[in-house]
Amino acid sequence: MTKITIVAFDGTRFDIEAENGSTVMENAIRNSVPGIEAECGGACACATCHVYVDPAWAEKVGAPEAMEEDMLDFAFDVRPTSRLSCQIRVRDEFDGLVVQVPERQA
Amino acid sequence: MTNPIETDVVIVGAGPVGLFAVFELGLYDLKCHLIDILDRPGGQCAELYPEKPIYDIPAWPEITGQALVDRLMEQIAPFKPEFHFNRMVAGFRRLDDGRFEVTTDEGELLVAKAVVIAAGGGSFQAKRPPVPGIENYEGQSVFYSVRRMEEFRDQDLLIVGGGDSALDWTLNLRSVAKSVTLVHRRPDFRAAPDSVNKMFALNETGDIRFQVGQVTGLSGADGQLTAATIKSPDGEIEIPCTRMLPFFGLTMKLGPIADWGLELNENLIKVDTEKFETNIPGVFAIGDINWYPGKLKLILSGFHEAALMTQAVKRLVSPGEKVVFQYTTSSTSLQKKLGVS
Numbered sequence: 138m139t140k141i142t143i144v145a146f147d148g149t150r151f152d153i154e155a156e157n158g159s160t161v162m163e164n165a166i167r168n169s170v171p172g173i174e175a176e177c178g179g180a181c182a183c184a185t186c187h188v189y190v191d192p193a194w195a196e197k198v199g200a201p202e203a204m205e206e207d208m209l210d211f212a213f214d215v216r217p218t219s220r221l222s223c224q225i226r227v228r229d230e231f232d233g234l235v236v237q238v239p240e241r242q243a
Numbered sequence: 244m245t246n247p248i249e250t251d252v253v254i255v256g257a258g259p260v261g262l263f264a265v266f267e268l269g270l271y272d273l274k275c276h277l278i279d280i281l282d283r284p285g286g287q288c289a290e291l292y293p294e295k296p297i298y299d300i301p302a303w304p305e306i307t308g309q310a311l312v313d314r315l316m317e318q319i320a321p322f323k324p325e326f327h328f329n330r331m332v333a334g335f336r337r338l339d340d341g342r343f344e345v346t347t348d349e350g351e352l353l354v355a356k357a358v359v360i361a362a363g364g365g366s367f368q369a370k371r372p373p374v375p376g377i378e379n380y381e382g383q384s385v386f387y388s389v390r391r392m393e394e395f396r397d398q399d400l401l402i403v404g405g406g407d408s409a410l411d412w413t414l415n416l417r418s419v420a421k422s423v424t425l426v427h428r429r430p431d432f433r434a435a436p437d438s439v440n441k442m443f444a445l446n447e448t449g450d451i452r453f454q455v456g457q458v459t460g461l462s463g464a465d466g467q468l469t470a471a472t473i474k475s476p477d478g479e480i481e482i483p484c485t486r487m488l489p490f491f492g493l494t495m496k497l498g499p500i501a502d503w504g505l506e507l508n509e510n511l512i513k514v515d516t517e518k519f520e521t522n523i524p525g526v527f528a529i530g531d532i533n534w535y536p537g538k539l540k541l542i543l544s545g546f547h548e549a550a551l552m553t554q555a556v557k558r559l560v561s562p563g564e565k566v567v568f569q570y571t572t573s574s575t576s577l578q579k580k581l582g583v584s
Contacts (some may be wrong), residue, residue: 140259182291184492207433208403211492213373214474215428215457241373243491 139227141234143170146241153207155227162186162223163237172238179223184211184241190218190225191235198225198234211243250276250325251560253345253355255332255500258286260530260545262315264326268359269322270569270577273560276353276412278327278345280366285312287363290493301543311542321582327351331366335503343525357556360512360521361545362527364495372403372491374458384468385461385487389416396512401471403458404490410434412488413442417451424452424482426473450452454482455534458489461555497532508534518555519548525559527552 143151154239155164165173165186172184190198195218201209203227205224209215222236252268254261256278283289287310288297296305303311326467327347334346335524338354343560345353369387371377377385389395389412400420405427411434425442432439446453452577456475463469470483497510506513506522511534514520519527529552530545557566571577578584 176577177291179290180295206429206431210428210433211370214459243368243373 139229139232139234141227141231141236142232143168143173144235144237146173146238147171157181157228159225159227161188161225161234162221165222165238171216172237172242173222174242175223181205181208181221181224183243184208184221186222187212187215187239188220188222188225188236189239189243190220191237192218194231194234195238197230212239213241213243214239247344247354248276248325248351249354250274251355252276252357252359252556253278253343253353254359254361255345256286256360256362256530257281257284257328257530258324258530259288259311259315259359259542260363260364260549261286262312262319263361263546264346264359264361264529264549264552265319265322265324265487266315267549268556269324270580271553271566272570272580273553275322276325276327276355278330278332278347278353279493280329280331280368281329284316284326284328285309287495288312290367291493296444297542299543300542321580327353331498333499335499337523337525341525349357356525356560358526359552360500360526360532361530361549362497363531365500365510365532366495367493368496368498369489370491370494372489374461374489376461377489380461380463380466380468380487383455383466384463384485384551385489387489389488392419394414398486399484401426401458401482401484402486402490403487405429405432405434405580406488406490406492407434407438409488410438410442412490413451414438414445417445422452424454424484425481426454426456426458426471428455428457448507449471454480456480458487461487492548511538517551519552520555527556 138154141155147151151168151170153164162175177183202235251273252275254277257277287358293309330347333348336344343358346561386416393417396419398420399422399453403426445451456473458471459474460472468479473480512528514533519529521528529548533541575584
């Protein structure tokens with residue numbers, strides 16, 4: 138288990154014990170984090186699970202792959218640390234990871 | 244209006260479940276016409292995850308969305324279904340003789356004895372970009388597709404997006420519009436490299452303008468756009484424009500089906516679990532679009548629903564006739580229909 142924190146747009150913090158191998162999106166849905174829609178169910182096909190990775194974690198989490206970068210074109214207010222949370226898989230090194238939910242999904 | 248096309252069943256949606264319904268109905272000699280908003284069969288399987296493996300199709304430990312669609316097309320080929328692609332169902336009414344009249348947004352008229360809604364998550368429609376107040380300009384200054392190029396003549400056009408639609412229209416409307424500005428959030432594009440190169444060349448010569456950034460606001464009055472606010476790497480800028488074409492991909496909406504008088508449960512169509520019939524007798528709903536207690540949105544559930552719906556449709560279409568249940572393994576009459584006997 139790895140501790141991750143998803144911060145909703147209104148500032149509510151969701152501290153979650155996430156299973157390694159699961160995606161940040163899956164954990165958000167399971168914990169009913171508002172603002173993560175995940176319309177396509179995690180197929181990297183919709184850009185409705187957009188999050189901002191906390192700048193302190195951006196390097197460790199890494200940049201999106203080409204397909205995800207393409208899909209981010211459809212997201213709202215994309216920033217340098219934008220990622221689709223369905224494409225971030227939890228692992229040991231992410232213990233303490235913080236991501237932020239944007240104002241709205243596309 | 245053209246002459247009506249008469250058929251046994253109109254299926255709304257050509258996704259996996261709509262396609263398999265052709266098979267089940269075909270075994271009972273019921274001829275189908277399918278209507279779909281996309282330009283090809285497969286629905287979400289083809290549009291959202293053609294390359295993604297699916298692991299819960301019985302007897303297929305792993306199959307991609309597109310491969311599943313290809314197999315279904317092969318399986319239903321003997322029944323010669325007729326497809327109406329790039330069409331959305333527009334009108335729907337019951338005729339005096341009990342049949343249904345279904346019209347498409349392109350004016351086709353279909354008359355059927357039963358209607359099967361297999362529309363999945365709804366019809367794919369252009370996604371509205373999350374720009375505040377954009378709805379006030381839609382239909383007057385903001386368009387999501389190009390129906391006639393003339394509508395853009397002598398306009399200052401702003402095109403937003405990085406896919407093929409955005410790039411193609413940037414190149415094509417340049418000759419008609421007064422000016423064309425392309426806005427995309429990054430200098431990399433999803434569109435074909437050839438069109439991207441052409442666009443950059445035109446940007447060099449000043450024939451068009453390419454701006455990296457994201458649209459955050461629109462200005463204008465009474466639906467008439469005058470400028471867009473762009474958040475660019477160099478800060479906020481204003482781009483004067485009178486027309487905007489945003490290309491932000493597709494989303495799914497129930498669409499005009501919502502006005503048919505069907506009983507809904509949170510945007511899904513309520514059906515019974517014996518016939519998968521809606522509250523309108525003769526109108527059925529199968530696959531992801533329907534709801535009943537215990538419903539699971541699985542392709543395999545949709546296949547099951549197609550088989551049971553068929554029994555009900557056959558009884559409806561051939562009243563008084565005994566519906567004989569047969570197996571494809573042993574029935575020579577079914578095998579003849581499949582072209583294998």
